[in-house]
Amino acid sequence: VAYEVAEEIKDIEVEVINEVVYNQYDPRYYERRMEDGGLADKRNMKEDINLISDGLDITVVNETKGNSDYKNAQGYTSGYIADIIEEGKGYGYDLDSYIGARPFQETTQKVIDYTDRVDKVIENKLIKKRWIE
DSSP states (O other), rough: OOHHHHHHHHHHHHHHHIIIIGGGGGOOOOOOOOOTSSTTOOGEEEEEEEEEEEEEEEEEEOOOOOOOGGGTTTTTTTTOOOOHHHHTOOOSEEEHHHHHHOHHHHHHHHHHHHHHHHHHHHHHHHHHHOOOO
């Protein structure tokens, strides 16, 4: 069940990235990697699943790194870019105030908290295993 939940969280994050990050503007000076190595690539989203006293703790971290195709650009980072995008700080070229924060991680958590999408994954899995009806 935990891996199915982690996959649903990743699906939600991809949807949120498309809306909160990619739909905010069209870049003129670079090409987005999108789901091919970019922020919306689920291969860059790593899950950590831990058994805790009252259930499971599932964390998904987006480990997308800066695009090495632009390594000679001012402000390029070879490190993780999720927090830069989330907080709107660290873009380079003085773009922090122009681009601003695009809180996809916070929004993903809100979708998880305020919808039943994750609950439905759990419920469907338990029904499939005939643990509930």
